[in-house]
Amino acid sequence: MKITKKEVEHVALLARLKFSEEEKETFVKQLSGILGYVEKLNEVDTSNIEPTSHVIKMQNVFRDDVVTDSLPREKALSNAPDKTEKFFRVPKIIE
């Protein structure tokens, strides 16, 4: 599997990552190498095999609808890089 520089740029945008030209070249090589290795999964016949997303068979874990304590606002905001008294502050989104 050969992955192109254009694909690296596309995936980087999806992943919200930014790379220098040199880093992109490294990724072209390394990701192609790793994906080449992963190709070996195609040797395995998986027809009629259910995919496993979780090893424990459990579904829909419910709890009673009761009010419990939640994180106080000051604590939730305590690590924010930019904030007002009550809110996280982000760069302007709407013109």
Added chain:
Amino acid sequence: MELYKLTIHELHEKLKNKEISAKELTESVFKRLSETEEKIKAYLTITKDEAQKETEEADKNIKSGNASPLTGIPLAIKDNICTDGIKTTCASRILESFIPPYDAAVITKLKKSGYILVGKTNMDEFAMGSSTENSAFGATRNPYDLDRVPGGSSGGSAAAVAADECIAALGSDTGGSIRQPAALCGIVGMKPTYGRVSRYGLVAFASSLDQIGPLTKDVADCAVMMNAISGHDPCDSTSANIPLPDFTKSLVKDVKGLKIGIPEEYFIEGIDKDVDKAVRDAIKLLEGLGAESVKIKLPNTGYAIATYYILATSEASSNLARYDGVKYGLRAEGKDLIDMYMETRAKGFGSEVKRRIMLGTYALSAGYYEAYYKKAQQVRTLIKMDFDEAFKKADVIITPTTPTAAFKIGEKTQDPLQMYLSDIFTISVNLAGVPGASIPCGFTKDELPIGLQIIGRPFDEETIIRTAYTFEQSTDWHKRKPNL
């Protein structure tokens, strides 16, 4: 005898009988730390002031006869487990100043038991790595050879235990990150069954594989730690709501009639000769004590690494999307919102984390999902079925933990695939969700520790502990200490 050299169960006896105080014990550990930490670099944060307060509390409880097995015992915690008010960085620039506003479930449990926090240990950034070289804050050294890696990603925890810079530690294991460093540092490490221990407050890497577990100096301590951290937690919907055994009841020297499965796929070319011999000798020893070995097959073993590096990176790419420079962690300036995200993540993450996010994003992206992610999930089913089949014939499975002993610092950093391949024997266990432990079983010619991996049925850590304890009580490997 220096107190820092002792185990949890030995120290508990001394504390309970008032031969020593928690204060003396904590001072002994911090004294050791001041002598060796410069060489080992196991810790990212050392919590000496907090430890002093906790020690006073512990001594009060001991005095009034309320000593639990962990009261007054100094422990180290991997830096991806949240500690209220104490920096938790995941060895990443992006969380360099993150101070959790709450405790992980395991920390709440340990606090109730009266433990003493020594500090937060170094790791591969976001637990992604096998050598602790991927830490943004520098590599940890193997106490047996300072030019070698301690393994990873819980390398700081393993090195701290091996160097007696704490009495025991917690780590996390997604593809071998407790067992592999335990093997490379000559200590005991256990990855419990998926769902045995709450993941609440463990910074997520790959949620369907991650599990917290203990790193200890011997098997008895492993059982004590398992008692302290296991159990259902409403805050983690994947934690199992099933009755909890007393793991110390499995500290029994008896393997008569035990069936040990030996998978031929794990004794392959490329295993170091000394490792191969040590593991085969260990099996012989257990046979001599009444166990019976049976040949088993785990035919899909050769596909485990490829499966893992699709599933773990896919889950990681989703889990690590939360580091966006808004709620916590680093923020870099950008010309608009998207650019702010990209600058923040470019500056905050190290190269291995970026590599895995890229791989996972690629595998999940439109057009590739079926070919990579779904395919890997299907192979995961087959790997799990291999174990189900094997455990019809065997009570435990025994393998080497790693193909070689500790490698040199820098040896594998240039080739990510080579680094991934060092996890070849540990990864299937996470994919199948079964429990596994590594215990010391010998040393190479170069005096480097060798680990024996014991794998058990789901929620049967007890048989692993009994097998490990029987082996340990018949050998002296766990008593060796590095020359520091």
